[in-house]
Amino acid sequence: MSEAIIEHGYVPEEHAPDPVFSHGDPTPPGKVGIWLFLASEIMFFVGILGSYIVIRSGWPHLFEQQGRTLNKLLAGINTLVLIFSSLTMALAVDAAKKGERPKLIKCLVITFLCAVTFMVIKGFEYNDKFHHYTMLVNENGERWLYDGHVHEHEGKKELTGVRVRVRDDMTVNVNFAGKEWIEDEAHKHGDLGTSEKLEEKTYEIKGTIAQQTNYGPWKNLFFSCYFAATGIHGIHVMAGMIPLSILAIQAGRKKIFPQHTEYVGLYWHFVDLVWIFLFPLMYLI
Amino acid sequence: MSEVPPIHAPEPAHGHTAPESHHKVNYFAVFVILVILTVVTVVVAFVNIKSETAKILLALTIASVKASAVVLYFMHVKFEGKLIYLILLVPVSFSIMLVIALLPDVTFAPIFHDVSAHAWRFVHG
Numbered sequence: 001m002s003e004a005i006i007e008h009g010y011v012p013e014e015h016a017p018d019p020v021f022s023h024g025d026p027t028p029p030g031k032v033g034i035w036l037f038l039a040s041e042i043m044f045f046v047g048i049l050g051s052y053i054v055i056r057s058g059w060p061h062l063f064e065q066q067g068r069t070l071n072k073l074l075a076g077i078n079t080l081v082l083i084f085s086s087l088t089m090a091l092a093v094d095a096a097k098k099g100e101r102p103k104l105i106k107c108l109v110i111t112f113l114c115a116v117t118f119m120v121i122k123g124f125e126y127n128d129k130f131h132h133y134t135m136l137v138n139e140n141g142e143r144w145l146y147d148g149h150v151h152e153h154e155g156k157k158e159l160t161g162v163r164v165r166v167r168d169d170m171t172v173n174v175n176f177a178g179k180e181w182i183e184d185e186a187h188k189h190g191d192l193g194t195s196e197k198l199e200e201k202t203y204e205i206k207g208t209i210a211q212q213t214n215y216g217p218w219k220n221l222f223f224s225c226y227f228a229a230t231g232i233h234g235i236h237v238m239a240g241m242i243p244l245s246i247l248a249i250q251a252g253r254k255k256i257f258p259q260h261t262e263y264v265g266l267y268w269h270f271v272d273l274v275w276i277f278l279f280p281l282m283y284l285i
Numbered sequence: 286m287s288e289v290p291p292i293h294a295p296e297p298a299h300g301h302t303a304p305e306s307h308h309k310v311n312y313f314a315v316f317v318i319l320v321i322l323t324v325v326t327v328v329v330a331f332v333n334i335k336s337e338t339a340k341i342l343l344a345l346t347i348a349s350v351k352a353s354a355v356v357l358y359f360m361h362v363k364f365e366g367k368l369i370y371l372i373l374l375v376p377v378s379f380s381i382m383l384v385i386a387l388l389p390d391v392t393f394a395p396i397f398h399d400v401s402a403h404a405w406r407f408v409h410g
Binding site: 035 | 312
């Protein structure tokens with residue numbers, strides 16, 4: 001024991017002298033610590049959930065409509081990625097307990113790669129939202145409302161999406177309008193047959209932009225909620241990547257920490273748990 | 286000559302008072318259940334359910350089942366001692382208290398839904 005102290009400078013918990021357990025509870029102190037941390041994390045996320053409940057109950061129409069602009073497919077894939085990473089993490093904890101080093105390294109690396117995949121897909125989603133604009137444009141004395149993705153083409157500003165001519169009796173708010181609103185107005189004003197759907201086209205933005213907003217957190221309350229909740233969850237995923245990589249590197253150096261692996265596993269499953277609730281709340285309902 | 290039994294039986298190794306949990310959990314089965322429920326919840330979202338409340342309740346029920354599977358089996362809570370349950374009791378009861386405290390804002394909301402709809406029409410023309 002003393003050699004270990006001299007060699008490493010600290011005693012890993014699994015080699016430390018037995019702590020005095022009270023009331024015969026065999027739970028190790030490290031596990032109590034991680035669960036206390038997770039308890040505070042539960043409260044943290046329930047706070048965000050609380051604001052979601054209140055805002056949604058006040059603006060049910062807004063949440064119903066704006067939620068449809070999110071990409072269900074990408075989020076569904078992300079859900080599967082996180083669930084799979086939870087599986088490999090559970091297997092890693094198991095391997096660490098049994099001292100199976102190759103399996104431990106394999107599982108930790110897969111878990112880490114899943115975290116990277118999750119963040120990359122999330123990045124694509126965010127990027128898509130930041131290039132998605134709703135804009136009110138004055139063109140030759142007419143006002144047009146556009147909704148779609150903005151990009152540069154041969155030095156010209158182009159938008160791929162839908163548009164409607166704004167009549168004098170329309171009240172336009174770029175923070176609430178979207179593709180569905182434009183389609184409704186097009187139906188109402190006879191630009192489009194009642195059973196027809198608006199087709200996405202590429203338009204060149206030639207006039208002056210009177211108002212515009214992209215689908216960032218400033219768009220409306222739904223997107224504030226969306227970016228706050230998924231952003232904080234994303235930070236948790238990135239934070240989890242740090243101990244995952246440390247454990248993988250240590251396993252590569254032939255050091256296995258079964259209890260630390262278990263604690264990191266508990267945190268990782270918690271991150272998965274949060275996403276299990278965020279996915280239906282933001283994308284599906 | 287018959288074998289002489291050792292005078293001192295080898296002592297069990299010291300150092301692990303905490304029982305290593307050797308509960309066999311079939312992680313793959315839990316994973317398959319989670320994947321199936323994820324597919325179900327996505328499919329249900331594409332089915333045209335008229336009632337908004339039914340839709341929300343269904344999605345949240347599926348999410349809760351998934352969450353329980355993760356907590357009980359992946360996080361091993363099913364095999365934990367009383368202390369972990371005690372720790373969990375605190376945030377869970379506080380969460381319930383918080384949601385109850387928010388109820389006035391939520392349950393009175395339908396009364397204001399007319400106002401909300403008016404506001405909706407106002408911004409949408």
